[in-house]
Amino acid sequence: MAVSAEHPVVPGRGLLRDLRRLAVFMTKRIVALFLTVVVGVYLTILVANMGGKVDELRRIQIESTVAEEVRANPDFNDMSSQERNELINERVQLEVERLNLDEPFIWRSFDYLNQAIWLNLGRAEQMSSDRGSRDVYDIIGERLPATILLFGTANLLIFFSSVFIALRLSRRYGSPADRAVIGLAPTSAAPAWFYGIFLILFFAFIAPILPAGGMVDVPPPQSMTAYGLSVLKHMVLPVLAMFMSQIFISIYSWRTFFLIHSSEDYVEMARAKGLPEGRVERRYILRPTLAPIVTSFLLMLIGLWSGAIILEQVFNWPGLGTLLFQAIGHRDTPVIIGGVVIFAYLLALTVFILDILYAILDPRVRVGPE
Amino acid sequence: MNRWTEGLYQLRQYPSAIAGALLILFLVLLSLYTVITIPYSQAIEQWRGGEIWERNPVNAGPVWADRLTGGNAPATFTVEPRDEAVESQPFKGGQRVSMPLTFDYTADGFPSELNLFLSADYENTAPFIRLTWHTPDGRTIPLGNHQITGDRRISISQDWDLQRRLGALPHVGLFAEEPTAAASQREVQAGTYRLQVDAILFEDDAELDAELVVYGQVHGIAGTDHQRRSLLLALLWGTPIALAFGLLATVGTTVTTLVIAAVGVWYRGWVDAVIQRLTEVNMILPLLPILVMVGTLYSTSIWIMLGVVILLGIFSAGIKMYRAMLLPIREAPYIEAARSYGASNGRIVMRYMIPRVLPVLIPNFVTLIPTFVFLEASLALLGLGDPSLPTWGKILNDAQDQSALYHGFFYWVLEPALLLMLTGLGFAMLGFALDRVFNPRLRSI
Numbered sequence: 001m002a003v004s005a006e007h008p009v010v011p012g013r014g015l016l017r018d019l020r021r022l023a024v025f026m027t028k029r030i031v032a033l034f035l036t037v038v039v040g041v042y043l044t045i046l047v048a049n050m051g052g053k054v055d056e057l058r059r060i061q062i063e064s065t066v067a068e069e070v071r072a073n074p075d076f077n078d079m080s081s082q083e084r085n086e087l088i089n090e091r092v093q094l095e096v097e098r099l100n101l102d103e104p105f106i107w108r109s110f111d112y113l114n115q116a117i118w119l120n121l122g123r124a125e126q127m128s129s130d131r132g133s134r135d136v137y138d139i140i141g142e143r144l145p146a147t148i149l150l151f152g153t154a155n156l157l158i159f160f161s162s163v164f165i166a167l168r169l170s171r172r173y174g175s176p177a178d179r180a181v182i183g184l185a186p187t188s189a190a191p192a193w194f195y196g197i198f199l200i201l202f203f204a205f206i207a208p209i210l211p212a213g214g215m216v217d218v219p220p221p222q223s224m225t226a227y228g229l230s231v232l233k234h235m236v237l238p239v240l241a242m243f244m245s246q247i248f249i250s251i252y253s254w255r256t257f258f259l260i261h262s263s264e265d266y267v268e269m270a271r272a273k274g275l276p277e278g279r280v281e282r283r284y285i286l287r288p289t290l291a292p293i294v295t296s297f298l299l300m301l302i303g304l305w306s307g308a309i310i311l312e313q314v315f316n317w318p319g320l321g322t323l324l325f326q327a328i329g330h331r332d333t334p335v336i337i338g339g340v341v342i343f344a345y346l347l348a349l350t351v352f353i354l355d356i357l358y359a360i361l362d363p364r365v366r367v368g369p370e
Numbered sequence: 371m372n373r374w375t376e377g378l379y380q381l382r383q384y385p386s387a388i389a390g391a392l393l394i395l396f397l398v399l400l401s402l403y404t405v406i407t408i409p410y411s412q413a414i415e416q417w418r419g420g421e422i423w424e425r426n427p428v429n430a431g432p433v434w435a436d437r438l439t440g441g442n443a444p445a446t447f448t449v450e451p452r453d454e455a456v457e458s459q460p461f462k463g464g465q466r467v468s469m470p471l472t473f474d475y476t477a478d479g480f481p482s483e484l485n486l487f488l489s490a491d492y493e494n495t496a497p498f499i500r501l502t503w504h505t506p507d508g509r510t511i512p513l514g515n516h517q518i519t520g521d522r523r524i525s526i527s528q529d530w531d532l533q534r535r536l537g538a539l540p541h542v543g544l545f546a547e548e549p550t551a552a553a554s555q556r557e558v559q560a561g562t563y564r565l566q567v568d569a570i571l572f573e574d575d576a577e578l579d580a581e582l583v584v585y586g587q588v589h590g591i592a593g594t595d596h597q598r599r600s601l602l603l604a605l606l607w608g609t610p611i612a613l614a615f616g617l618l619a620t621v622g623t624t625v626t627t628l629v630i631a632a633v634g635v636w637y638r639g640w641v642d643a644v645i646q647r648l649t650e651v652n653m654i655l656p657l658l659p660i661l662v663m664v665g666t667l668y669s670t671s672i673w674i675m676l677g678v679v680i681l682l683g684i685f686s687a688g689i690k691m692y693r694a695m696l697l698p699i700r701e702a703p704y705i706e707a708a709r710s711y712g713a714s715n716g717r718i719v720m721r722y723m724i725p726r727v728l729p730v731l732i733p734n735f736v737t738l739i740p741t742f743v744f745l746e747a748s749l750a751l752l753g754l755g756d757p758s759l760p761t762w763g764k765i766l767n768d769a770q771d772q773s774a775l776y777h778g779f780f781y782w783v784l785e786p787a788l789l790l791m792l793t794g795l796g797f798a799m800l801g802f803a804l805d806r807v808f809n810p811r812l813r814s815i
């Protein structure tokens with residue numbers, strides 16, 4: 001890469017150079033992230049298939065189902081036992097070939113991997129979507145909005161309120177409110193589902209004003225507004241649970257962060273110049289700290305994708321987490337792998353956006369040595 | 371070492387640190403007490419349930435909670451015949467025995483169940499008994515005849531014929547003031563009750579023992595669950611298990627992560643690159659779904675779970691943080707000095723690089739413990755807890771399965787939740803205070 005000190009910097013060329021570096025950087029990251037997803041998904045396939053043991057289980061299952069079918073069918077009643085066994089074997093063989101169970105696991109695992117990577121998620125073995133489709137794609141697609149709705153709402157709420165409150169608190173450092181937040185920060189050691197249990201206890205059983213679980217009333221209301229209100233009502237407790245478990249630690253860490261940055265020399269300088277406090281906050285505290293703020297926002301999104309199972313389970317929320325848990329219970333390998341592939345892609349996408357934003361927000365990434 | 375003692379001295383100025391340390395001390399003492407008084411094998415054996423709990427009531431709340439709220443709910447008690455009241459009349463080839471089981475009943479509220487435990491000792495012919503119930507207001511209610519072969523439990527509460535005659539559950543009807551009132555309006559009658567056991571023994575030296583168990587609505591410090599098991603056992607044993615799991619998982623993940631990060635920083639080149647790539651792969655793998663997968667497909671043994679947690683935690687995002695801390699240390703003059711006197715690579719990594727970042731990591735370490743304690747509880751809540759171990763998460767899972775909140779058994783959820791909360795708070799409070807003491811950047815604020 002050209003060292004800018006050797007050439008006088010022309011504004012247009014500087015932008016071009018920035019873009020070129022950004023493009024190189026992004027391509028590298030995309031390749032690296034894609035390889036990461038491939039390895040991660042392959043590991044998941046290995047675990048989900050128990051290193052091929054799931055297939056043995058399935059074979060046994062096929063044998064017993066076929067035998068059962070043949071025995072229950074009156075057409076085959078007058079067969080001799082030998083003939084019947086041959087028929088059973090033949091049918092088992094057909095089924096095994098249909099599911100490609102006769103190939104060695106290692107080959108099939110690469111086959112799975114290839115399909116999973118191209119999001120060709122296949123058909124579920126046991127489960128079906130609420131509309132009756134057996135496509136893994138449909139099953140996941142049906143649940144994804146619920147998860148995004150719940151966790152998106154909660155996390156956006158937590159993120160923006162904590163940054164806002166922290167900014168206010170960092171100015172009133174040492175005030176009773178500030179101390180209260182420090183004192184309450186350790187309560188975040190408990191995860192959201194823990195608070196969820198208490199909230200359910202208080203607001204659904206002791207004072208039954210809110211529903212204990214689910215996403216919408218049964219039966220679902222007909223009109224759009226009533227439906228929306230019902231969903232909103234069901235969201236209150238889970239969102240509150242997440243809020244309670246994360247808000248104090250979040251405020252605490254942002255407060256510390258802003259305090260450290262608001263004691264920097266250039267901030268003191270701005271204050272000494274007599275700039276209004278709002279301007280100091282926006283230009284001198286928030287702008288230089290934007291990169292870490294965005295990082296933590298996206299890291300929070302990453303946490304959002306992976307921490308969903310238990311809270312959804314406690315609140316009976318029909319999202320991706322509950323789906324994954326049910327799929328594992330049914331030993332439905334395609335759905336499990338589909339769920340994890342979606343998780344992995346969402347995570348990779350988040351990491352990628354993080355990289356780009358970092359490059360845009362932090363000038364050092366652009367002008368730093370390659 | 372001076373830095374550490376100084377840090378500890380400073381720590382004393384934080385009330386939250388002291389409170390946290392006291393909470394941890396309490397939990398550690400509780401674990402020690404539990405491990406010493408209830409041996410592991412005994413705890414596992416008892417938690418499996420069965421006959422040892424047959425004299426406990428089902429789903430009874432803790433006694434103290436009832437008494438604190440001014441209640442006087444019945445507790446479980448056992449009535450045995452007093453020796454002087456037992457009369458025995460011999461006849462040719464046997465004896466008649468009259469065995470009154472007398473007790474005072476003063477609690478508000480009906481018992482939750484009524485069982486009579488009988489054991490007969492005889493050679494050939496089993497004894498025969500007739501049971502009659504005498505209420506304080508002088509009524510007598512026949513409870514039927516039975517032949518007693520060996521040890522036998524007569525479940526008076528499940529006598530459908532009696533229930534039909536009384537028009538209410540037997541343990542309600544037998545203790546009610548107004549036998550004719552509607553079932554919902556019956557009130558408990560205080561006074562002296564008697565269950566008369568009249569037995570005919572067909573052998574001269576045959577013996578009969580009877581014990582009446584009047585099951586209460588409250589039981590012990592912690593109450594009982596749907597299998598009559600005392601929750602106290604699981605609450606007590608949950609403590610050492612939770613602490614051990616949290617501590618082992620934290621040590622396992624932080625120490626390995628730190629060492630690997632240090633090795634990567636020290637050797638650079640392909641070693642570092644491999645470590646970085648592995649970390650990125652690991653960041654893409656969702657921890658909880660994988661744990662759930664391992665739990666359902668392989669085994670729910672707590673040790674296997676611990677192993678997987680550590681395995682997935684080795685290349686965690688922490689490596690990136692440690693790397694950032696260790697990179698400047700690598701170039702520090704004292705490391706160069708160590709190299710020039712010929713220190714080995716291993717020595718430099720273990721003795722010079724790692725100890726340098728330890729103080730900054732101690733607070734992290736302490737705050738990480740409750741995360742794993744809650745992780746174990748989370749897994750148990752999803753039904754993936756170790757099936758044989760009594761843990762806090764297990765209690766919560768049972769409570770969830772039995773819809774404890776719906777049925778109003780709040781103690782069942784609140785007790786393990788309280789212990790979890792104490793653990794979380796204890797470590798978090800100490801960790802936050804440590805953070806302020808050992809992190810120089812925060813100290814000035």
